[in-house]
Structures are given as structure tokens and as C-alpha cells.
Amino acid sequence: MSIPSSLIERLQSCLGENAVLSKAADLKLYEYDGGVDRHLPELVVFPQTTDDVVEIVKAAGEFNVTIVGRGAGTGLSGGSIARAGGIVISFARMNKILEIDIENERAVLQPGVVNLDITLAVQPFGYFFAPDPSSQRACTIGGNVSENAGGPHTLAYGVTTNHVVSLEVVLPDGTLLQIGDKELDLPGYDLLGLLTGSEGTMVLVTKIGVRLMRQPEAVKTMLAIFNTPEEAGNTVAELTARQILPVALEMFDGPMIRMVEEATHAGYPPDAGAVLLIEMEGLREAVEWQAEMVGDVCRQTGATEVRIAKSPEERDLLWKGRKNAFGAVGRISPYYYVQDGVVPRSKIAPTLHAIAAISKKYDLKISNIFHAGDGNLHPIILFDARKEGELRRAQLCGEEILEYCISAGGSITGEHGVGMEKMELMAHLFSEDSLETIRRFKALFDPQCRLNPGKVLPTGKGCMEIRQPAAMVV
Numbered sequence: 001m002s003i004p005s006s007l008i009e010r011l012q013s014c015l016g017e018n019a020v021l022s023k024a025a026d027l028k029l030y031e032y033d034g035g036v037d038r039h040l041p042e043l044v045v046f047p048q049t050t051d052d053v054v055e056i057v058k059a060a061g062e063f064n065v066t067i068v069g070r071g072a073g074t075g076l077s078g079g080s081i082a083r084a085g086g087i088v089i090s091f092a093r094m095n096k097i098l099e100i101d102i103e104n105e106r107a108v109l110q111p112g113v114v115n116l117d118i119t120l121a122v123q124p125f126g127y128f129f130a131p132d133p134s135s136q137r138a139c140t141i142g143g144n145v146s147e148n149a150g151g152p153h154t155l156a157y158g159v160t161t162n163h164v165v166s167l168e169v170v171l172p173d174g175t176l177l178q179i180g181d182k183e184l185d186l187p188g189y190d191l192l193g194l195l196t197g198s199e200g201t202m203v204l205v206t207k208i209g210v211r212l213m214r215q216p217e218a219v220k221t222m223l224a225i226f227n228t229p230e231e232a233g234n235t236v237a238e239l240t241a242r243q244i245l246p247v248a249l250e251m252f253d254g255p256m257i258r259m260v261e262e263a264t265h266a267g268y269p270p271d272a273g274a275v276l277l278i279e280m281e282g283l284r285e286a287v288e289w290q291a292e293m294v295g296d297v298c299r300q301t302g303a304t305e306v307r308i309a310k311s312p313e314e315r316d317l318l319w320k321g322r323k324n325a326f327g328a329v330g331r332i333s334p335y336y337y338v339q340d341g342v343v344p345r346s347k348i349a350p351t352l353h354a355i356a357a358i359s360k361k362y363d364l365k366i367s368n369i370f371h372a373g374d375g376n377l378h379p380i381i382l383f384d385a386r387k388e389g390e391l392r393r394a395q396l397c398g399e400e401i402l403e404y405c406i407s408a409g410g411s412i413t414g415e416h417g418v419g420m421e422k423m424e425l426m427a428h429l430f431s432e433d434s435l436e437t438i439r440r441f442k443a444l445f446d447p448q449c450r451l452n453p454g455k456v457l458p459t460g461k462g463c464m465e466i467r468q469p470a471a472m473v474v
Contacts, residue, residue: 002085003042007063011045014055019046019093030088033075034135036337036391037420041068041082046093050168050176050206053089057204058174060087061450067172068452069200071111071143074135076338077419079147079199083454089204091142097121098207105212106165106182111142111205115149118210127212130157133415134323142205148197150415152322153279155373156247157213159415161196166209169195172446182209194441199417200452202445216281220291221309221318224276224298225269229253229368231302232274233349236372238301240345244293248279249373250322253352256329256367256380263328266321267314269305276372277322325369326380333365333382337394340416341405345375354404355379362397364390376414377405403428418456427458435461 003022012020021027021044031040047053060067066086073080082088095112102125107118115136118129132151133139139149145167150159157163166180179191195203226232232251239249252260254273261268268275276298280290295306309315321328329336343351352368355377359366370378379401383394402412402425412422412429426435439461445451454462 003065003087004063007059007065008043010059011043011056014059015045015047015052019048021045030070030073030090031081033073033078033080034338035076035078035419035421036335036385036395037078037081039081039083040085041088042085044088044090046090048093050170053170053204053206054174054176056087056089057170057172061173061448064448064450066450066453067204069111069142069146069204071140071146072114072135072138074133074139075143075147075419076340076416077147077413077421079417079419079452079455080143081420083420086450091140094142094206095140100125101182102127102212104182105214107210107212108166109141109208109210111140111145111208113141115139115141115144122212123215126215128215129210130154130163130213131160134326136323141208141210145196145205145208146198146200147417148415150371150376152248152250152277152371154415155249155371156245156281161193163211164192164196164208165211166207167192167195167205168207169203169205171203172448172450176206177203180209197417199419199456201442201455202451204451216287218282218284218287219315220280220287221315222276222278222280222291222294222298223268223307223309223318224278224295224303225272225305225307226274226276226303227272228302229274229352230349232276233352233372235276235298235301235303236348237346238297239294242293242297244290244297246278246290246294246373247281248277249371250277251275251348251368251370251372252277252322252325253368255365256325256369259328259332259367260321260325260369263331264317264321264324266317268318268321272304277318322369329367329380329382333384335383335385335391335394337381337383337398338416339377339379339381339398339401340413341377341379341402341410342412342414343375343377343405343408343410345373347408347410348372348375348377351377351404351408355401358397358400358404361400362393364394364397366397371414374414375410377401399425420455423454423456423462424458426456426461
């Protein structure tokens with residue numbers, strides 16, 4: 001271990017011995033996230049207050065040790081992996097809801113608060129927190145801010161950045177900043193927008209103010225059943241062309257339907273080629289009208305059946321299938337690799353064709369479940385890492401899918417972040433000048449490259465080569 005014993009003793013004195021992990025067996029639990037990459041940290045610490053975080057950052061700075069912030073570890077791009085070793089700051093014990101202000105429709109949270117717990121806390125008042133990642137029962141708001149997380153309902157409500165109104169952050173030198181407050185549209189540069197989604201490479205977030213939404217008067221959830229994924233993809237394009245905007249529009253292909261149904265018994269038809277899970281919210285009359293329009297479009301574009309959930313329990317069951325989809329895959333394949341490309345909604349059908357061809361090329365099964373409403377695809381590549389070369393083949397397969405997304409006018413990520421997984425693909429998406437501008441922003445906040453090195457920017461544009469031997473730069 002390259003971390004000096006004097007630094008470990010100082011952190012133990014500040015936080016308590018049970019808040020500092022250094023044994024190899026303990027560190028193994030923090031070497032991975034929900035993706036496929038791994039790297040051991042050298043130390044894991046658990047602050048409980050903002051003052052603790054400031055002390056950790058200052059101490060690490062004195063010894064020139066790198067720092068990586070970590071929430072629940074559910075991320076899918078390697079964002080919370082300590083690629084250069086150093087210290088992982090786990091925010092698991094900073095999990096308090098500090099304030100609920102219903103009058104101003106705001107809440108203030110520590111970063112370790114679980115996403116779903118925000119909604120559960122404000123539900124009795126008739127409110128909810130809109131961003132709802134599929135991992136919302138486990139993921140934390142600090143990680144959501146870091147990755148600018150999305151979810152099924154962000155089609156209408158937007159992603160995390162649209163719901164963050166303030167941040168308390170710690171800079172790499174230990175400086176504490178308060179950015180924003182309960183007011184809207186404060187003057188000056190939009191630092192909230194810059195830091196939300198910066199993947200822990202600029203600041204550590206210690207407090208978050210969020211916007212709360214009033215629960216809708218009516219909700220209607222529909223399941224449209226198709227013989228082929230192409231018909232479902234064309235339906236999404238037709239809904240878009242008619243300017244019909246549900247709050248959620250999710251698509252499953254046949255293999256995914258069968259995996260989900262076997263695991264959750266949510267009522268999905270196992271013999272279907274594809275389904276669309278569609279939800280409308282709002283005033284009762286508007287929801288009824290929109291549901292009728294959506295049903296008509298689905299039938300015109302090939303739906304063999306359109307079902308409407310008849311009760312809140314039936315609606316919850318349909319969403320249980322969607323939210324537990326990744327877990328359902330684990331019952332079928334020992335390993336899987338989730339991608340996160342984006343294409344224009346009009347390009348969904350041809351992109352599914354391309355994914356099928358790429359699947360055949362690499363001889364790997366791919367199932368698809370994704371946010372069809374905003375073209376955010378999640379092809380799930382099934383593989384077995386115990387077979388030599390299969391993990392690398394899965395990664396190459398994923399890269400080719402993302403390259404296709406770029407060629408179709410899309411992007412390499414819609415909500416999972418760049419992390420260490422997609423950093424080299426940034427050069428395919430951005431010009432040299434754009435990448436240099438991003439690098440300069442990173443250097444402005446973190447000139448010593450101590451916060452989450454080896455993420456977001458391609459090798460040569462970032463600071464990985466400063467923090468890690470050249471042989472480990474990949």
C-alpha cells in the first residue's frame with residue numbers, strides 16, 4: 001500500500017477506526033460497480049458530516065493521494081472505481097434527509113439518501129421526486145447527481161439536472177462552496193448544470209437541494225404488444241411524429257420479455273416479439289384522451305393487443321417487471337454487459353437491426369430494454385467471463401454498438417455516464433478543440449488531478465497518465 005500509515009492514523013483519529021477500511025478483504029467489496037471494470041482502492045473511508053469530508057480531502061491533499069467519491073456503487077460505467085488506487089470516500093453514512101419544505105416544493109439531502117426514499121418521505125404530502133433510475137431502490141442521490149441519472153419517467157420530467165436547485169460541494173483543496181438555493185434562475189454562470197453530471201472529477205458533493213413534484217391527478221399505464229421489435233420501434237416514431245408525449249415509453253424485445261416474465265410474473269406475454277410499456281399522467285380528462293390516441297396509434301402500427309392496467313396493483317406489477325429487468329437477466333446469464341447508447345427516436349428500428357447484426361458478428365446474445373421515448377438504448381450483452389476472451393469480445397461488441405449510435409446522429413451515453421468505460425470513445429464524439437475545452441474545465445477545478453483520475457476524457461487529454469504507470473493506461 002502506498003498510502004502512508006500516518007495518513008491512515010490521522011483519518012482513524014478523525015472518523016473513528018470503524019470508519020476506515022484498509023484490509024484487503026474489505027477493499028475487495030469496493031473494487032467494482034455495476035459494470036465490468038475492476039480496480040482495488042487502497043483505503044475506504046466513511047464520513048458522516050460535511051466537516052468530515054473537508055478533513056479527509058485536506059489530509060489526502062497533504063499526502064498527494066487521489067480521491068474517488070462513491071455512492072451505492074450501482075453505476076454502470078466505472079465512475080466510482082478507484083482506477084489509480086488512493087482513497088474511496090463512501091457516502092453511505094451521510095444518508096439523512098435534512099429538510100422537507102413542501103411550501104416551496106423543495107427537499108435538502110445528504111448524498112447517501114436512497115433515491116426512492118425521497119419519494120417515500122414526501123408521498124404523504126402528495127409529492128414525489130421525478131428522476132427514477134431503474135436502480136432507484138438502491139442508488140443514492142449523490143451518485144445520481146454525479147452521473148446525471150435518468151430513468152423511465154424522464155421523457156416528460158427530465159433528468160437529474162432538471163431537478164437540482166442547490167449543491168454544497170468540497171473542492172480538491174478542501175474549500176467548501178454553496179451553489180444555488182431554493183430560488184430559481186440565480187444570476188451568473190450555471191455551475192449547477194456544469195457540476196451535475198461531472199462524474200466526481202471536479203468536486204465532491206456533500207449536500208443536495210432538489211425540486212419536488214406534485215403527484216398527478218390521474219395515471220394510466222398501458223402495455224402494447226407487437227410481433228416484432230421493428231413494429232414497436234415504428235410505433236415510437238409515429239407517436240413522436242404526432243407529437244404525443246407520454247411520461248414514460250419503455251420497450252422490451254422478445255428475449256427480454258421472457259426473462260422478465262419468468263423472474264417477476266408481471267403479466268408480460270412470453271410469446272410476443274416486443275412490447276411497449278406506456279404511461280400517461282396529468283388531469284383525468286387529458287389522460288383519458290391521450291390514452292385513446294396512444295391506443296389508436298399502436299393498433300395502426302401493428303399492435304396485436306393494447307392492455308390498460310385496471311388497478312394500481314396491476315400498474316405496480318408492470319413497473320416491477322421493468323425495474324427488475326437487469327436482475328432477471330442474471331437468472332439466465334452468469335455475466336452481462338449493459339450499454340447506454342442514444343439515437344434519434346426515428347432511428348430506433350434501424351438501430352435494432354444493426355444491434356442484431358453486431359450480435360451475430362460477435363456470436364453473443366443481446367437482449368434489448370430501453371427508454372424508447374428518448375431513444376436511450378440499453379442493449380444487454382450476455383457473455384461468460386469464465387471463457388477466455390469472451391469479456392473482451394463483449395466489450396468490443398459494445399463499442400461497435402456505440403459507434404453505430406454516433407453514426408446515426410446519437411451519443412455514447414444517455415444516463416450511465418462516460419466513466420472509464422467510454423472515455424476513449426469521447427474522441428469519436430467530440431472534436432480535439434472540444435475535448436481540450438473539457439480538459440481545461442477539469443483543470444480549473446482540480447489542477448492536481450486528484451479527483452477521480454482516469455475518467456471521462458480520453459488518454460492523453462485527461463490525467464490518468466499522471467496518476468498511474470503507463471502500462472495500466474488502457
